[in-house]
Amino acid sequence: MNSSGRLDSLSDAFTKNFITFAVGLIINCINGAFVYTYCKSQVFQRDPRYVLYIHLVINDMILLTVSVMLQILTYSIPLTFAPCCILLLILVTTNKNSPLNLAGMAVERYIAVCRPLHHSQICTVQRAYALIALIWVVSFFPALTDVFITLATQPFAVFSSNVICYPSYVYNTPYHEAHSQVVQVLLLSFVFLTVIITYLKVLCAARAASGSNQASARNARNTILLHGVQLLICMLAFIAPFITIILVTMWPRGRTTIIFTSFLFNNVLPRLLSPLIYGVRxxxxxxxxxxxxxxxxxxxxxxxxxxxxxxxxxxxxxx
Structure with a gap:
């Protein structure tokens, strides 16, 4: 059974699980190569920019691993409510970590270009680790709130029952929906404004600079612009369920295929963007x-x- 609650044939289930596992494994191997390079080179470990970058890569690896695991488990092994909530706790937390980490990386580039004399004092490795800890705390509390809402609104016996481990099925009360909308709007608005403001500031600095400073500012501007592109992809992951509902309504016979394709393009493939955007560039x-x-x-x-x-x-x- 897939996340839509509809049974697939054995061949369809095997094909979808194999594609998801193979693509996820390839992406994690690529990301793992960047993590290995970071761990082997102390020059990166002493730079807060790369500390934030490698956190984004590791976060994407965790998110991808849990997403693929849930995809396979929903087809094979029925999960009870309690372990499903634990996996969803990790999934929701890492999902919210990505845009916040992008905002932190954009601010670091802004300080490097617009406040170069203060960059070494403001942007330190210790503060980068502190920011990462803050990101996890900020992302963890909304995910934990969903569990508390379930405890308050559902009978305790539900935690021993089997469920389809999918966020919209587990967290299906009106309180969950309202909480999710508020958190998503606040989170994405904050990150979007941060990226836009830092981009405009760096753009002005690039126009005012000359020579090597202008080239550095231009590179920072392009990097922040790529942050914005990745943020739009993060936003696409939030609106993907609504797009999926529209497509399923139009083509009900292709329900399982549409949901699987949406999962692949919105949850799996975007995890390859971090190494391609930053590591290769x-x-x-x-x-x-x-x-x-x-x-x-x-x-x-x-x-x-x-x-x-x-x-x-x-x-x-x-x-």
């Missing part, structure tokens, strides 16, 4: 990735050549 990060992985490939080839060499010599001596 950033020259320092991309050069370190090539250095780490290309050197490993060359070393493995050299080791194979060294092992093959003595074998060939021994064969020649025998002949």
């Amino acid at each position: 950033d020259k320092k990060f991309s050069s370190h990735i090539r250095m780490h992985f290309c050197c490993k490939c060359l070393n493995s080839v050299e080791e194979k050549v060294k092992l093959v060499g003595p074998q060939r010599r021994s064969r020649l001596m025998l002949h």
